[in-house]
Amino acid sequence: MSRIELDRVVVRAATPGGPVPEVTVLRETTLDLTEQRIALVGPNGSGKSTLARLVNGLVEPTSGRVVVDGLDVAKKGREVRRRVGFVFTDPSAQLVMPTVVEDVALSLRHQVRGREERADAARGVLASYGLEELADRSVHTLSGGQRQLLALAGVLATDPAVLVADEPTTLLDLRNARMIGDLLLGLPQQLVLATHDLDLALRCDRVLLVDDGTVVADGAPDEVVAHYRASAG
């Protein structure tokens, strides 16, 4: 399993034109994450996405350090991003090529060298997710569920050690949310999952409750989720 360490991490963001010049998005946070499945839960705007994005350098700490498997994210960003896959709430953000098969092929650019070989490998990846019939379609013609599955397939094809998923089921209907949730929780990789789905959080190994830029509870899923439910009134 991988190890994600946050050492006194603070994130501040400039707010040009706002009532104050900057806001603290994440207050000083120190964490050592070694469990396989870690859920981040908490109210809207609490800092879950910020915490998730720190893990692969999409957000940089204002102070402190984020270290993944001994690699400092600020110094070894490229290496960290090869180890840490990321899935967004809205998969459109990461599906950039005209067709489905080209999109998966793009993900495989570091793994498979030749153009033809890459296209073949991409079709193989699609087949393993039951998406082969969509290979030549435009990503814009896919349903939300198909798009999220495709985004996930593309990221997993690169065999990351860690997968960070930021509310990956929020835009999906019940059936697709369940399918993607089951897939994520069944992965052999370490998973960091920001989610509003408390049933998914309960199936993780450790849950962090984030509120107002601070981890306010951290530990066994049933206890932390019960705490969250009670605090939400």
Ligand SMILES: Nc1ncnc2c1ncn2[C@@H]1O[C@H](COP(=O)(O)OP(=O)(O)OP(=O)(O)O)[C@@H](O)[C@H]1O
């Ligand atoms: N670059 C930024 N500039 C200004 N404010 C920011 C910036 N990034 C985050 N914030 C603010 O920090 C807070 C935490 O944001 P974050 O996206 O991490 O929350 P979240 O817990 O993921 O929320 P949600 O559940 O709604 O997705 C929010 O109030 C957000 O508006």
